[in-house]
Amino acid sequence: KQEVTQIPAALSVPEGENLVLNCSFTDSAIYNLQWFRQDPGKGLTSLLLIQSSQREQTSGRLNASLDKSSGRSTLYIAASQPGDSATYLCAVRVGAAGNKLTFGGGTRVLVKP
Amino acid sequence: ETGVTQTPRHLVMGMTNKKSLKCEQHLGHNAMYWYKQSAKKPLELMFVYNFKEQTENNSVPSRFSPECPNSSHLFLHLHTLQPEDSALYLCASSPGEAGHLNEQFFGPGTRLTVL
Numbered sequence: 309k310q311e312v313t314q315i316p317a318a319l320s321v322p323e324g325e326n327l328v329l330n331c332s333f334t335d336s337a338i339y340n341l342q343w344f345r346q347d348p349g350k351g352l353t354s355l356l357l358i359q360s361s362q363r364e365q366t367s368g369r370l371n372a373s374l375d376k377s378s379g380r381s382t383l384y385i386a387a388s389q390p391g392d393s394a395t396y397l398c399a400v401r402v403g404a405a406g407n408k409l410t411f412g413g414g415t416r417v418l419v420k421p
Numbered sequence: 422e423t424g425v426t427q428t429p430r431h432l433v434m435g436m437t438n439k440k441s442l443k444c445e446q447h448l449g450h451n452a453m454y455w456y457k458q459s460a461k462k463p464l465e466l467m468f469v470y471n472f473k474e475q476t477e478n479n480s481v482p483s484r485f486s487p488e489c490p491n492s493s494h495l496f497l498h499l500h501t502l503q504p505e506d507s508a509l510y511l512c513a514s515s516p517g518e519a520g521h522l523n524e525q526f527f528g529p530g531t532r533l534t535v536l
Contacts, residue, residue: 312463342524351511352527353423397464407452407515407523408477411464 331398444512
């Protein structure tokens with residue numbers, strides 16, 4: 309059974325510092341991995357989707373890497389801003405047929421001005 | 422806005438009530454999902470519908486009854502719930518269930534409180 313872990317559960321950084329968020333998964337046979345952002349009491353916003361054949365994806369200040377063999381993904385957010393404060397979730401999809409996502413518990417990020 | 426809407430946004434109900442949650446997607450997608458997000462627990466998949474057919478029931482108690490009348494609408498009918506069912510219920514959609522770039526888009530959720 310796939311298990312997804314995100315450590316730390318919470319993170320506080322001063323504005324301008326780079327953020328590094330970690331996601332690990334137990335079964336390396338994933339189809340893709342998706343990073344989401346969730347603001348308090350709100351739904352999820354998709355940030356980046358990395359296919360299993362890719363090593364990284366970039367969008368603006370965001371960069372996500374994927375190392376399937378070690379079961380890890382890292383989300384980098386450059387030059388953090390107070391508006392980046394949110395909970396970041398990673399989810400893995402196992403198999404091409406069936407779009408079942410297994411989520412980690414999330415990392416709650418606070419960027420202090 | 423992700424193109425997925427949910428109503429109501431907040432719901433308080435007693436254990437003997439019957440209520441329904443509604444999800445609508447305006448993205449032309451064919452797959453829709455219900456997730457449950459409880460405090461201090463990871464998001465859990467509840468149900469998956471693909472082309473109006475249920476393809477996944479993740480051992481959800483029968484007091485939760487989904488309905489998918491068409492590819493754009495998904496309902497979750499609730500009856501005789503328990504206080505531990507209080508959670509944020511999230512709906513999502515994707516172009517299909519299988520396939521390559523099959524990103525899921527989420528609605529804002531319904532915050533449910535069961536008294």
